[in-house]
Amino acid sequence: MPELPEVETVANGVHARVHGQTVVGVWTSNKPQTFKSPPEQIAETLTGARIERVYRVGKTIVVDLTRPDKTAAQFLIHLGMTGRLLVSPPETPVPPHTHAVLSLSGGRELRFVDARRFGRLSVLEPSGDDAYTGPGTEPLQIPLPEFVALFRGRKTPIKAALLNQSLLHGVGNIYADEALFRAGIRPRRQAARVTRAELARLREGLIAVLTHAIQLGGSSVSDYVDADGVRGFFQLEHRVYMRTGEPCLVCGTPIRKVVIGGRSSHFCPVCQR
Numbered sequence: 001m002p003e004l005p006e007v008e009t010v011a012n013g014v015h016a017r018v019h020g021q022t023v024v025g026v027w028t029s030n031k032p033q034t035f036k037s038p039p040e041q042i043a044e045t046l047t048g049a050r051i052e053r054v055y056r057v058g059k060t061i062v063v064d065l066t067r068p069d070k071t072a073a074q075f076l077i078h079l080g081m082t083g084r085l086l087v088s089p090p091e092t093p094v095p096p097h098t099h100a101v102l103s104l105s106g107g108r109e110l111r112f113v114d115a116r117r118f119g120r121l122s123v124l125e126p127s128g129d130d131a132y133t134g135p136g137t138e139p140l141q142i143p144l145p146e147f148v149a150l151f152r153g154r155k156t157p158i159k160a161a162l163l164n165q166s167l168l169h170g171v172g173n174i175y176a177d178e179a180l181f182r183a184g185i186r187p188r189r190q191a192a193r194v195t196r197a198e199l200a201r202l203r204e205g206l207i208a209v210l211t212h213a214i215q216l217g218g219s220s221v222s223d224y225v226d227a228d229g230v231r232g233f234f235q236l237e238h239r240v241y242m243r244t245g246e247p248c249l250v251c252g253t254p255i256r257k258v259v260i261g262g263r264s265s266h267f268c269p270v271c272q273r
């Protein structure tokens with residue numbers, strides 16, 4: 001499942017390829033799960049619109065649109081589990097499970113492909129300042145005092161709080177485990193009891209691991225924005241995630257796994273307290 005860095009990589013890759021172009025035609029599969037806005041509304045909103053910017057908010061890809069003689073609009077893409085955005089020449093065969101194709105003035109097509117159909121497409125016509133901001137706070141921009149305040153009085157395990165999308169948006173299982181390892185905090189610790197100094201390390205660890213993954217993604221973006229849609233995402237070299245029983249890279253102790261809130265959590269029992 002794509003997490004924040006993968007979504008940011010895709011958004012940046014698509015932006016570089018399509019911004020400034022106009023949508024000249026829209027095809028949709030009309031599969032009901034995929035369309036959070038009615039497909040006809042999506043087609044009507046997008047046709048004739050100019051793509052100003054493509055960027056990430058949480059785990060949503062946002063496309064800012066301007067339209068002649070109409071208000072500005074936004075096209076929102078949530079990749080779900082298996083969603084892909086591909087920028088392809090029209091002669092490239094359309095992959096199976098393609099749910100939307102935007103024909104662009106530059107001659108190429110922006111295609112949304114999603115085998116498992118957990119991805120979602122919608123359009124917004126924001127009036128004034130109510131452009132899409134998503135739930136929660138952006139983990140890469142949050143100042144330390146606000147970060148500390150998120151966990152104050154929370155009785156849930158710190159791991160569960162990190163995954164709570166109404167607190168921080170876009171942080172998934174892999175990066176939560178990796179950030180907790182870097183900060184030396186056990187995933188089961190009660191969030192309210194994690195000290196300010198530890199939370200400062202956690203924020204730094206989270207930003208470091210997300211930023212590193214975004215940099216890795218940047219070097220391989222062409223593999224999945226320009227390709228046929230079957231390639232997987234880049235893999236960060238994990239220090240704890242899915243390394244149960246393998247030696248900790250710092251102290252050699254076998255990595256342990258516990259389940260917290262239904263999600264597997266991986267940690268080093270010596271390095272994390």
Ligand SMILES: [Zn+2]
Nearest residue numbers: 248251268271
């Ligand atoms: Zn260790």
